Amino acid sequence: MAQFDWVDFYKAFAKALLHYKGNRSALIQTIKKVYAEIEINLPTLERDNQIVDIDPFTVFGLFNKSKLKESNRVKIITAFARELAVDAAVPTSFDAVPVLNNQNATFYYWIGDRGPDDVDHLWDLFESALEYAKTPSDDKRQMDSKYFDLAINLKGNGNSKITMGLYWIAPDVFLNLDSRNTWYIYESGKLPSDVVDSLPRIEQKISADKYFEIAERLQSYLQSERSALKDFKELSFEAWTYSEQINQEERAAKVQSQRDDKGSALADEDVDTVHYWIYSPGDSAYKWDEFYKHGIMAIGWGEIGDLRVFASKEDMKKKMKETYDSSRPYTNVALATWQFANEMKPGDIVFAKKGMHQIIGRGIVKSDYIFDDSVEDEFKNIRQVDWTDKGEWPHPGQAVMKTLTDITAYTDYVEQLNDLFETEDDIDETEDDDSKFPVYTKADFLYGKEDGRDRVYMSEEDYDTLVGLVRNKKNAILQGAPGVGKTFIAKRLAYSMMGKKNPNRVMLVQFHQSYSYEDFIEGFRPVSSGGFEIKKGAFYNFCKKAQYDPEHEYFFIIDEINRGNLSKIFGELFMLIENDKRGNELHLLYSDEKFFVPKNVYIIGMMNTADRRLAMLDYALRRRFAFFDMKPGFDTEGFFEYRKKLANKKFDKLITTVENLNKVISTDDSLGEGFCIGHSYFCNLDHVSDKTLSDIVEYELIPMLKEYWFDEPPKVQEWTNNLRSAVK
Structure with a gap:
């Protein structure tokens, strides 16, 4: 796979597209034909999609948009290549290709809001840029500059879109100044300060003169011996990669901060759920076969010693600077080594990757951190892993370059990675292994910790009554005014009935006026490629999980249950939640699938009785739940x-x-x-x-x-x- 093989195709596509400058109606019909053939909904290109004119940059944007699946991107490109007789191979890689925001993907305003010459100006810029890229000269640059200034000052356009469009058609000549490149050039600290200081400052809508000055000075630097990057493509790719690493680090830090600073109200402060990691076993995975054979994962930086001696990531970073290269920041490295030693836990899931486009294995962490000074190379930092899968799978999209990244927060990404494998049995067993979770008993519920914290102010008699109601009715609502401890009690009640603080068998949702059957059970949801697909809801997925684990109890907790339209949310399941109807099947509304509520699922609702704005529950629901009055615990x-x-x-x-x-x-x-x-x-x-x-x-x-x-x-x-x- 050639890294920048998109360049030849994009140039050939631009050349073919130029033929339509004087026949845009034919181009519009071709676009409609392409989308009809590949059965993808045509993006909105005009009010009510009544397209009367279009510019070439917007056409390029059809396959260069954020959140566009790569498979659909290739479909669109392949169809265009066929219809426009493009004489270049369809790309296999899109590294360093900047993309448009989906909500701002046309280079023109719609009819009624744009000027009569706006689209013409974009075509003129397109043509003059191709001419200048082919044979640069002063007169062609002046012509290109004229249309650059006209196009960038159109409503809705700016530095990012116009320079991105020029970069698409001639990336060796035109510099992309989207937000990532601009940050990388001016703020990242990756370019020499004297180079950055010599560049004109970026304005909201940069002039052509300043744009060409920036491009020429950067190109001169890139072609010098000082630069490891040799052209605008490599610069763009490095800018994307480095900014993505920084973004991942910042997001991970926020997630970790929230993970470390758990509130006590929801009773999860002393348990930790399974985390998911993506990991590279050495550069280009050259250590993979060795690690797989020995059932381990390892990271380098062994020369700084046992990672457990460091009190913080900053201490690790300082030691790395002293040991290796003081000029390097080591920010990402320190984060990865800190997480490997201190945050990764037995039971976590690891996906092994090779480069940015291939997954080569999956495993379950089995040990705490180990420092093995007897290892001859730098990979002295070790964890034992049960590698359950080994092979080659295409990575969904492009992986980050870091050695180790916590991806738990990105649930869609984790789901895509799990979907690469045939079975998730090993993960399910890990998540439902009660042995790794703290014991939680009736006494823990009533009396809390030794210091008196985490105590529920309820009598033993009331607790026994409440547990009896939940077990017998399957569905119970804790009702009372704010401040009586409904939220504080809900998860603790579930844990005490399970005997373990296993959050994998408890789910908490909150109803509100907009919560629907589609959120709760299933419904049609739009997809990025166009059209709709059936997406399963929270209660459906929870019941399916419980269905395959009948030996354990599962608790579905609904906060503010009387804020939602309950008849609408539960739909046909209104009957199936009754105790004596559990296990009976009904056809679901959208998928026509047979579905039942398992007997090992308990529903606990919480209801605020002091909010006059909330509707009372109807009788049909009221008779399906037991109601337990939560009273102030001052006299306990x-x-x-x-x-x-x-x-x-x-x-x-x-x-x-x-x-x-x-x-x-x-x-x-x-x-x-x-x-x-x-x-x-x-x-x-x-x-x-x-x-x-x-x-x-x-x-x-x-x-x-x-x-x-x-x-x-x-x-x-x-x-x-x-x-x-x-x-x-």
């Missing part, structure tokens, strides 16, 4: 112990005031027990300050009272005074 044994531990008189006085307030709320005809103030507002305080208590009163409790008694200002004022007095 756990909360008494919590108050005793805090030992703060103002806190005690505030709690007493709130308990008295709850008595008034519960007897109010317009409110009732479902509006009582919950204990969660006062939990998880390590120490109590006057400001903490005052903030709870002023910014949480008083606003709620104003909403409760919006038509009784005197009552609001009375209890506002009572609460404020409690914390003075």
Whole structure:
């Protein structure tokens, strides 16, 4: 595969396209014919797609757009080559080809918004650029500059689109100044500072004179001995590659930050799900056969020693600079080695790659990090891996160049990689292996950790009642006002019933006014190539997972269950969720597939009873769920112990005031027990300050009272005074 074999085709395509400058109606018919033949929907090129004119750069953009599948890209190009009699081979690689944003993929505005000569100016730029690229001269450059300035100042155009279009048709002459290239040239620090300082600054719409000056100075540098890159194509490819690495690193850092800083409300702070990694076993995978044979994966940088001695990525980076080359940044390397030693876990899935276009294996991490100083080469950093698959598979798109990348956050990408393999049994077994997850019992639910944290303020009697309702009915709703601990309890209840904190057998979704059957079960969704396909929803996928694991219990948790249109969301499954209907099959609405809700699936909903804006549940749904009232836990044994531990008189006085307030709320005809103030507002305080208590009163409790008694200002004022007095 030639890396830049697209260049010859693009040049030949431009030459063939130029013949249509005076016959654009024929070109429009050819475009429509191409899309009809390959059975892909024609992108929107005009209002209501009533196309009356088109420019050559927009035609190029048809197969140079973001989110266009490579298979469809090749289909479009192949069809155009046939219709336009292009005398060049269809490309096999699109490295260094910049692409348009899908939402801004025409070089002209639509009829009514564009000038009468806009499309003509684009054709003139196209023709003059080809002439200049063929035989550069001052007069041809002046002509090209004239049309460059006209085209770039058209509405909707700018530096990125115009220079991208020129680069497509003559990449050895014209420099692409899209956002990645501009960042790489001016901000990345990869080019010598004296070269960068000599370049004109980029304006919003650069003039032709400045554009040619930038291009010529960069070309002079690239052709010198100082540069490892030799032309604009290599520059563009390196800019894309390096910027992608930086973007991946920043995204990974954000994901990791969120992964490390888990909140305790959803009960997952001490468990970690399976992570997915893409990995290169040496440059061009030259160590692959050796690693596969020995059941390991390894990364280099062994000269800096055992990676566990470093306290941070910054320490690793510093050591690398001292050991190897102080002029290199080592940012990506330090991230990869840190993750390999500290973040990768047994049970994680690793995809081995060769270069950027080939997957060669998949495995399951089996050991913690190992440093083996006896290894003769630099690959002393090791983990044992059960390599379950070995072969050659085409990589979907283009892989990043880093040695090791955490790709867990990119669920579509992970799904594409998993789809390359015939079976996912090994992954399923890994995810559902309860032995690696913490034990979680009834006692853990009721009493929390040794320090009293993570405690649920519920009596043992209420817990037994709730568990009984869930097991017998299969479907239960925790209802109550905000602050009674519904969200805090939901996952902990599931874990206590499972006996393990296995998040792979629990799913949490939140209903809202726009949530639909298509989100929940299945529905038609648009695809990037055009048209629609059936996409399965959250509940469907969860039930299928439970169906193939009947020995374990699965819990589907729905937050704000009464915010959605439940009859619409559940559809024909309304009947199948009943306990005595589990296992019965019905035909689904879109796919006509037979589907059932497994008996080992439990549904736990959470319902806010204090929001007047929410509709009440209809009877059909109400009789399918058991309803458990969540009440404030101020009088539980756990909360008494919590108050005793805090030992703060103002806190005690505030709690007493709130308990008295709850008595008034519960007897109010317009409110009732479902509006009582919950204990969660006062939990998880390590120490109590006057400001903490005052903030709870002023910014949480008083606003709620104003909403409760919006038509009784005197009552609001009375209890506002009572609460404020409690914390003075």
